[in-house]
Amino acid sequence: MTTALRRLRNYIDGEFRDAADGRTTEVVNPATGEAYATAPLSGAADVDAAMAAAEAAFPAWRDLIPAERQKVLLKVADRFEERAEELIAAESENCGKPIALVRSEEIPPMVDQIRFFAGAARMLEGRSAGEYMDGFTSIIRREPVGVCAQVAPWNYPMMMAVWKFAPALAAGNTVVIKPSDTTPASTVLIADIIGSVLDELGHSRGVFNVICGDRETGRLMVEHKVPAMASITGSVRAGMQVAESASKDLKRVHLELGGKAPVVVFEDTDIPKAVEDISVAGYFNAGQDCTAATRVLVHESIHDEFVAALAKAASETKTGAVDDEDVLYGPLNNANQLKQVKGFIERLPAHAKIEAGGEQVGEKGYFFAPTVVSGLKQDDEIVQHEVFGPVITVQSFSDEKQAVQWANGVEYALASSVWTKDHARAMRMSRSLDFGCVWINTHIPLVAEMPHGGFKKSGYGKDLSSYGFDDYTRIKHVMTSLDG
Incomplete structure (x- = not known):
């Protein structure tokens, strides 16, 4: 029937x-x-x-x-x-x-x-x-x-x-x-x-x-x-x-x-806390959020430790049925969006490394695994363009000047975040980041009293x-x- x-x-x-x-x-x-x-x-x-x-x-x-x-x-x-x-x-x-x-x-x-x-x-x-x-x-x-x-x-x-x-x-x-x-x-x-x-x-x-x-x-x-x-x-x-x-x-x-929010993580960051918050802000709603924390720039001195912790967090993040209270997110919205996310992964350059996920999951629906991709360069497609899926990219930067240059080096300018214990550095970054919102040591909270909107494209x-x-x-x- x-x-x-x-x-x-x-x-x-x-x-x-x-x-x-x-x-x-x-x-x-x-x-x-x-x-x-x-x-x-x-x-x-x-x-x-x-x-x-x-x-x-x-x-x-x-x-x-x-x-x-x-x-x-x-x-x-x-x-x-x-x-x-x-x-x-x-x-x-x-x-x-x-x-x-x-x-x-x-x-x-x-x-x-x-x-x-x-x-x-x-x-x-x-x-x-x-x-x-x-x-x-x-x-x-x-x-x-x-x-x-x-x-x-x-x-x-x-x-x-x-x-x-x-x-x-x-x-x-x-x-x-x-x-x-x-x-x-x-x-x-x-x-x-x-x-x-x-x-x-x-x-x-x-x-x-x-x-x-x-x-x-x-x-x-x-x-x-x-x-x-x-x-x-x-x-x-x-x-x-x-x-x-x-x-x-x-x-x-x-x-x-659209958005392509930079998440700038400095060497003095509390890594476990940052990884926990960033993974939630990156994967919530299957990453289908213009402000999602999906473009991480991390200081070279903690890069390997951070990537390992982020990949572990991804492996522990669940996607699945609507009635499962343990899942963080559901499917991508439609077949075209699933195809788009898959395309970004299939077109990754040789120097990129999939640290976690990278594939569709489940026998029905449009579910995609929590994904971490490292080894990326500033001009890579997946860094420059909005994926709108549960995919977090990681780049390694050497100093504050480079972090600002790379963070601002995209056509989008909606949201961003800075992770550091150094108050002066946080204030410098909030001034330099060319985005409509700058979060400090957090990412994605919104309140009715504060504006949401960006610049550029x-x-x-x-x-x-x-x-x-x-x-x-x-x-x-x-x-x-x-x-x-």
């Missing part, structure tokens, strides 16, 4: 709908490699409908006093907690993620982030009014930008959706969001949660819309005449395409793209924090004559 596939649908103006032309795509569970659902393959008619709904809902949502938008987001956060097990199940099936880790590492920060932006909703302020010309007072208004077209990635479908819709809605914008074509399930569930809250509190459900689809759907969203802003988390290639498309009508663009704009909130607003100068 063939098991019937679950049918996911778009959420437009408060209704769950199939694609207007009936097209669908299969959604595969990466832990099994088998399809479990179908989702709409949305086209121009679906994008038009979603944008029309968001545009119609915008004036009333914009004009609400901030406290009312805060009420909505606080209730959404409460509902996330109440329906946590549904969200966990959807995300685990979406991504093959271990259930226990989604419960402990994703639900709590998402709820906290929504509540943070609920507070930010009441901080739509400009600088103090003042007189800068005789007889006139100037006032600054901070306003929402309008309809936001948002495209979320497949590595953290739920959390990245939160990072997008929460500041946008808090600032008074309306949203059309597209999940990745490989991971639509949890975003469709989020639509049900937000839609029900909007309805309960007497607001238009057109404030929040979800359309499923592929790259073409995303292109149609970005090029549509209605949105005032396009926001994407994805690859550098996708970001460049979005920036180019948005330039045609000068849309505002918010890009969080890692994109521009910030997620989280008041800076991320500001990105979803525009500034207006109002000047009034004091003569009446």
Whole structure:
């Protein structure tokens, strides 16, 4: 017997709908490699409908006093907690993620982030009014930008959706969001949660819309005449395409793209502690994280000891079934991503050495072993380009100058870390490293109050924090004559 596939649908103006032309795509569970659902393959008619709904809902949502938008987001956060097990199940099936880790590492920060932006909703302020010309007072208004077209990635479908819709809605914008074509399930569930809250509190459900689809759907969203802003988390290639498309009508663009985080380990580092933390930060979520600790630069005096300890940690790290509470990570997200990671390993230069892992594991699904590769040079492909898999590379450096040069010597600039007991050196490195975030003696913690975003080909704009909130607003100068 063939098991019937679950049918996911778009959420437009408060209704769950199939694609207007009936097209669908299969959604595969990466832990099994088998399809479990179908989702709409949305086209121009679906994008038009979603944008029309968001545009119609915008004036009333914009004009609400901030406290009312805060009420909505606080209730959404409460509902996330109440329906946590549904969200966990959807995300685990979406991504093959271990259930226990989604419960402990994703639900709590998402709820906290929504509540943070609920507070930010009441901080739509400009600088103090003042007189800068005789007889006139100037006032600054901070306003929402309008309809936001948002495209979320497949590595953290739920959390990245939160990072997008929460500041946008808090600032008074309306949203059309597209999940990745490989991971639509949890975003469709989020639509049900937000839609029900909007309805309960007497607001238009057109404030929040979800359309499923592929790259073409995303292109149609970005090029549509209605949105005032396009926001994407994805690859550098996708970001460049979005920036180019948005330039045609000068849309505002918010890009969080790839990363190749350097992890600079000096000779005075506590090696066991550093190895433990770095291996977790490198392998968590199968290394499918733009900030993952996957490019280690270690001082030559401790190189061999560090590599041996890291290889041992890799051999003790588990990947496996979603219900196994001992695993650190699940599968790669899709067959193409598995092929990409394998390709990096197959193309390793002769001078590289695989210290641990390096192969696919399991009889089904897209699982890849925790991997350590040493003996690499700065211009090697695997050093310069984002693998987005559970692969940690190691290079040996001789001094601080070389460490900085190699750390900065990639096209990405999202995150980095420095491992040393020398405070002055840590401060010098934090100044010299050309990355949006520098962690010292840790790697990967994030908090809602602090910004996340990079430079160079890692994109521009910030997620989280008041800076991320500001990105979803525009500034207006109002000047009034004091003569009446």
